[in-house]
């Protein structure tokens with residue numbers, strides 16, 4: 081049996097422990113903000129936080145998350161109060177189709193914990209999520225904007 | 235473009251859709267003409283027409299506007315409601331927007347027709363097609379609201395003004411709001427008189443930058459894509475498809491698959507007839523299970539021996555050699571102005587080049603998926619579709635059902651790029667549901683998507699140009715050997731295949747006396763389809779690269795050569811989609827603006843270059859100046875792109891910039907690394923490890939969009955940002971390296 085915390089809620093899982101966390105979150109926990117894009121850790125659409133670090137849930141087996149605390153896009157905001165990265169995404173009007181953006185936001189939120197004031201080079205190195213719609217120009221601006229919002233808020 | 239087969243929607247078709255809870259709901263088929271849904275599909279490169287909207291005004295003053303066309307990232311969830319809200323006089327901050335389901339009806343002749351408005355997303359046509367009708371829908375609703383307010387106030391309706399959801403009688407100072415008057419308005423008959431539309435100088439919303447309406451849902455993970463949709467009692471399915479073009483199974487052993495816990499059934503999906511129209515794309519075995527994971531495990535446990543099919547010998551190199559070989563012969567001449575041979579023979583200077591375009595995949599980030607529930611009493615289809623009517627038609631044909639018994643709900647799409655104009659996955663889901671007698675949600679994996687796409691056609695281009703002693707262009711020919719996307723279209727003879735690959739009114743048609751355009755239909759097993767800006771991507775690349783080659787050979791400035799060939803503003807006939815007119819002066823206009831804003835021609839530092847290109851795509855004019863930086867190892871980066879855009883009247887300048895940025899990044903991503911490789915009659919690439927979409931590190935840090943709004947009727951913006959990018963990039967690369975990129979993708983050509 082796997083015990084884990086998802087967005088602050090304690091949960092138990094008794095199924096196939098080889099199953100990727102992605103499918104558990106989407107199908108069993110009903111957290112559909114976590115997206116499937118490639119299944120091989122290439123695109124980042126499935127990015128969630130485990131104990132504060134960004135991971136790709138499509139290649140993370142349930143067996144590996146016993147005792148872990150998982151945060152998804154649904155758990156990123158503080159109730160109705162959006163996370164600075166979410167606010168920055170709205171301000172810069174980043175999304176097009178939007179499918180990659182939950183993963184992008186989760187990756188950026190984790191990056192800012194480690195690198196609160198990222199340079200463009202930090203962004204290039206750390207952000208490897210794919211956006212098929214090509215929103216990278218606004219996305220980069222939004223990362224810098226989020227860094228500013230985050231500092232102002234703390 | 236109108237002909238006798240078009241439907242005529244009349245005033246009596248306008249209906250008050252429903253009234254409830256004080257809400258006014260109107261549905262308005264207000265177009266002067268409309269096409270039958272089946273025809274629209276055949277016209278994805280041509281104009282699907284049609285107009286209309288749903289407007290719901292709630293007592294709390296919020297207004298819900300349904301957008302008819304599927305939203306896939308192109309911004310119609312915001313731009314189409316802007317058209318309605320402008321004429322309605324609504325406060326756009328109080329407008330919410332939602333996706334309209336597919337609405338069909340049977341017309342007076344018993345034919346299936348749009349019930350209200352056209353509902354496909356393709357050909358950059360949403361704004362163009364709905365420009366009149368959606369504004370009329372808003373204006374009609376405003377008339378009803380004003381009439382109700384006038385009656386309540388006891389004043390003449392003509393004395394009322396409407397702004398930001400407030401209806402005011404200046405003389406008496408009385409006012410009311412949309413929310414307060416909506417239920418009274420809903421009780422009125424639709425006025426006989428045609429609502430007048432605002433002159434453009436009175437627009438207060440159209441032309442202002444608006445952010446995307448559904449941003450909050452997206453950033454909180456609450457936006458519902460097809461992959462997120464659910465219906466009660468549904469099972470999950472994945473399909474093992476034959477990886478070989480048109481192959482079939484020699485034998486199947488599904489015992490291990492059936493013993494995977496959670497697997498309910500394994501269902502065979504028949505392949506379409508050889509060389510016949512696609513319904514589904516390939517033979518396959520659907521594994522139906524209680525969960526996605528069980529279905530995936532079940533599929534892994536299938537043991538299938540696939541026959542390699544009729545294209546077992548096809549590979550990327552063999553296909554390229556086939557195209558090269560075709561070009562040595564005589565093709566189908568599809569345009570022949572003047573006497574090309576004579577002019578070419580008499581030329582003072584001649585120029586010639588070959589260019590190669592690989593197959594590429596759409597790869598929307600949300601893989602294909604669809605829910606189908608096939609029952610005796612009807613069929614429900616829910617999923618990400620650009621052309622929901624095509625899902626309706628395919629499923630109706632397959633099950634021999636009345637099209638009106640099939641309900642289709644398009645969801646938000648996690649990208650489209652033309653892939654989801656084809657609804658093969660909806661039919662697969664329906665066939666699977668019918669076989670198991672339950673609602674089924676079909677999921678494609680990324681491997682399924684990359685190996686079973688309808689790829690952007692691949693081909694070899696041969697261009698020649700001739701100039702006289704005075705430097706005038708006297709002859710031009712464009713010869714193309716490619717695998718047309720019209721392959722296997724219903725009722726499409728091979729002699730029409732060229733129409734999807736060469737647009738004979740494209741530049742330099744009408745600007746050169748001797749012009750020959752020639753097509754060679756190449757044989758390939760790879761399925762083909764419409765890929766964002768279809769043939770414009772390849773044709774812009776070759777023509778705009780060739781112009782630079784010519785300019786450099788002639789010792790002319792590439793921009794100056796373009797400007798002198800384009801000449802003055804004039805209206806040239808343009809019969810393909812985006813017409814009826816091509817104005818070379820407008821193309822020159824965006825070139826000049828992009829050159830000025832992008833400092834074209836300014837001195838560059840070591841290792842840096844700057845290229846320019848422009849193209850007319852589906853009614854829109856875009857020029858781009860692309861900067862490159864290439865280091866000693868041949869590593870390339872693109873720090874900056876400056877674009878000038880003329881798409882006529884601007885609806886949402888923010889949306890135009892977003893689509894331009896998207897087109898730039900898509901063009902760059904595709905030019906840098908993307909190719910679908912074929913080996914042994916199957917697609918090799920299965921995921922993003924080898925099909926390497928661009929990431930942020932390679933994306934331009936600066937993208938500038940400069941808009942020319944000259945008040946011409948609006949064109950769309952979903953595709954036009956893409957075609958100029960690759961040639962402008964190749965032209966910049968030449969400036970730095972002296973190497974001409976004639977084969978895409980660029981890959982590691984600069985490293986050699």
Ligand code: FES
Nearest residue numbers: 117118119124138
């Ligand atoms: S789905 Fe996990 S990285 Fe792509």
Ligand code: FES
Nearest residue numbers: 178180211212213
């Ligand atoms: S917004 Fe569509 S994939 Fe990123």
